[in-house]
Amino acid sequence: MAKQLHIFVENSPGRLKAITENLQKIGANIRAFAIQDRGDFGLMKLIVSNPEQAYLALADKGCACALKDVLAISVPDSCGNLHKLLSALADNKINIIDAHGFVLQPNNKGVCILEIENITQTNAESVVKNAGFEILDDQQLYNL
Amino acid sequence: MEIHYWNKEIETADRKTIQAVQLQRLKAMVASALHTPFYKRKLPTVGINSPDDIKSLDDLKKIPLASKEDLRQNYPKGFLAVDTSEVVRIHTSSGTTGIPTVIYLSAADLDAATDIMARSIVATGATRGDVLQNMMSYGLFTGGLCMHYGAERVGLMVIPAAGGNTKRQIQLMKDFGTTVLHITPSYLLHIHSTLGEFGTSVKDLSLKKAFIGAEPHSENTRKKIEELYGIDAYNSYGLSEMNGPGVAFECVYKNDLHLWEDAYILEVIDPKTGDPVPDGQEGEVVLTNLIRHAMPLMRYRTRDRAFVHTDPCPCGRTHRRISRILGRTDDMLIINGVNIFPSQIEEVIMKIPEVGTNYQIYVEKQGSLDKLIVKVELYSKMFLGEAKQIDKLKAKISDELRASITIKPVIELHEPGVLPVFEGKAVRVVDKREKL
Known part of the structure; x- marks a missing residue:
């Protein structure tokens, strides 16, 4: 089954950019993404080239994320x-x-x-x- | 101006008479205190083994100061002087770290406290024929019930409305011709802003007076209330440790609050050194309860900051007056009249595994009312990747805080590492309300 990376993001400027920055650093290619908006926060949902590696890299940075x-x-x-x-x-x-x-x-x-x-x-x-x-x-x- | 008294003799007694009553009552209180585990331990260490060791009011100074912490550490029965079969009422308040504090009243204590409350009500000119809508919380908090008893004794018609449900409050005011409110100033201002929404205006109401208290407020707030409603607003002061509201109350002259010195011995101290400060100088209010024998409490540090007036009041009452409460000497927050310690909030949120260890508490005004915002971080390792989990978590934090502090905060859930990290003393509380 495919893995999608889910990341908890609060609704304020620069939060999404912090994620893409980290993904870029490990060479993860974002194939597709969507954002589930819940007002003051959202979940960023990503299909990336190397989900396990991307997950570990973000978790290592302290991001609240999960593979679904x-x-x-x-x-x-x-x-x-x-x-x-x-x-x-x-x-x-x-x-x-x-x-x-x-x-x-x-x-x-x-x-x-x-x-x-x-x-x-x-x-x-x-x-x-x-x-x-x-x-x-x-x-x-x-x-x- | 017409002056009404509940007990003219004591309310206008000379200083010497008041002090004689204080000494006699203090001795009786020491006798009761020597039945409590707390004072049995404390009083002999300062050479007080019997009421006869209190020879003058100066001996009061020998008695050690008592604090909220003492009440907490001796919960539930360390200050109890009688068998519980003698107790007819308890009130509790949540403590600073989840352990509550309790007060006990015997039938005689309740009678005495009710009498003092009645005296306060009458001092404002309220009387039989008035209709009091009591909008303070009933239940474990003393604000509602103690006012209720006092007002009934005076002969007012009491509407035990308790707090909240603004629409119903306004309906009650209209239907029963409410003339007097007992309410927090912030809620009273809030109600005014909603009158239009409920198709009502001030002229549809019969209001004459409001007893405002339970939260510090400025003279400007009082003036605003008086102008908006066209009523007289009287400042009131009390705390559950001293039997609730009615410890000190303004008279018709509204020039600060007469503290009933036959029932409470008033001291004002420097909170850092514990030394007395001169009249007129701001310090921490320390009170000795002279009328509650089921649970003696002497030289209790209220943590409230105020100063004492000694100039005579035109009403003829001789009991010294205290200023409005100017603030606190501890970190207690008063939010819409509810007392909250930041440590209570910390205690609750640290038990929730899905939140991190960093948090902040914000207090701000939303219209006339206070708004409490608790900012926490999601603990990254507990995140399951679902929005529903976050919604549930926010509701859980809010519910558990409400169970502890009785008011519902706004929960802001942040990403891990977003809240400011402090080196040294953390600034956990940001109070954006106007300072008094």
Whole structure:
């Protein structure tokens, strides 16, 4: 399963920059990111080239961060595909905590990152596969 | 101006008479004190083994000063002079580090305290026919119940409204024609700013007086209250260790607070040396309770700063007056009338594993009310990567603090390492309110 780096960031100038600075230092490439905004704080969520190493580097700096299992799903960039994926999850009563998507060039390949509630206790992976989608692991994600 | 007295004889007694009452009552108090574990240990070390060792009021100085720390260390029964079957009421307050302090009152003590409270109320001109809306907290805090008892004794109609729920407070004022409020000045100002919101104006109310207290406030605050409401506001002073409100109260002349010297011996000391300071000079108020025998407490350091007036008051009362409270000699914070020690906050947050060891306490004004902000850092190793965890953590800190200090603070959760780190003495408390 793919790993997403979650970092607790307070809502004030320069806090995000402090993170990207540290990631740059260890040569981590940020493939995609999203921010879950909660008012006076937020969670920065990153797909990076080397999640374990990035996690250790940030933790070493005292950052409040964690690696979370997420589903990275290849979703073809054409009408109706996201709806199809979400319908499959909804039919199986699988709850999505947070999600973001991005498109990779040059093939317009859509990737959907899903954070699933209690992921290890659900059959989310097989539901997604049975609906005809490909689940990417870390390696595939970086080598796209 | 018409002057009313509750007990004219003692309120206007000459100095000699007051001192004679004090001496006689002090001897009786020493007799009671010698039944308590605390004073059984302390008094013999200064040569006091019986009430007869108190020969004049000067002998008061032999009695050791007592502090909040003494009350805490001797919790719960170290100051108790009687069997608990003699006790009809207790009040407790949270201590500086989670250990509370307690006071005990016998039926006779409660009667005496109620009488002093009644005297204070009457001194302001309030009387039978007045309607008192008592907006201080009831329960373990003395502010609500002690005022309630005194007002009932005078014959006022009492509305035991307690604090909070502004909409209902205003409704009660309108429905029952409230004429007198017992309230913190900050809450009274806050209510004024909300009247419009509830479709009410001052002219819909029947207010005449307010007893304001439980928090230090300036003369400007009093004037503002009086102008906004068109009422007279009387400063009041008390503390649970001395039976609650009514230790000292302003009379109709509103030129500082008569301290009832037949019930309390007043001293003002230099907080650093413990030596007495002359009248007129600011120092720490030290009080000896002469009317509570279930729990004697003598020469108690209040930590409140004030000075004494000796010039006569036109009301004819001879009891010396103390100035408004000018501040504290310790780090206690008074937030919307609630007493809070920074150590209580520290104690709570340090028990929560998800927060780091660095913290800061901010106090500021939000409109008329005080706002307490507790800034803590998330402890990095406890972070699970979920926003829900942070929300729960903030709620948990807020709930646990509320359970300890009774008011709900605003919790600011910061990244690890963001709050200032101090070399030497840490500045944990930032009070941005106007200084008196």
